[in-house]
Amino acid sequence: REGQDPVETQHQKTFIGKIPIMLRSTYCLLNGLTDRDLTELNECPLDPGGYFIINGSEKVLIAQEKMATNTVYVFSMKDGKYVYKTEIRSCMENTSRPTSTLWVNMLARGGQSVKKSAIGQRIIAILPYIKQEIPIMIVFRALGFVADRDILEHIIYDFDD
Structure with missing residues (x-):
């Protein structure tokens, strides 16, 4: 009282x-x-x-043990379809919603997967709920980045490097 x-x-x-x-x-x-x-x-x-x-x-x-969410993991692959695989498990904090996983992978070219040469290799994305591989440039265009220069500015840290 x-x-x-x-x-x-x-x-x-x-x-x-x-x-x-x-x-x-x-x-x-x-x-x-x-x-x-x-x-x-x-x-x-x-x-x-x-x-x-x-x-x-x-x-x-x-x-x-489980991998932390909202963190980017990059794996260097020895053999297989990809030279590098990137996995991002995203989730909203303080909710019970399941994690959503995005993969961004660099395709291996012919016999060059052992050399780890990244020049001219295709980068694809595998989005949640979409099983088909999508070229990363198409994903950026779907997000509203039309010009190639705009897309590259979001991918490459420094053009002079």
């Missing part, structure tokens, strides 16, 4: 749920016990722990 000091209430021992504890962690009862004590508790002294017991079943956490 207005004009009154806020009331502070302390709740002690409020049940908020069951939280599993990893075996042999610092909060586990088995932590720090001798081999003899573990044997008396019907626990194997050689068991390293690192897992959880939930409803009587062992549960293990498996780490997963």
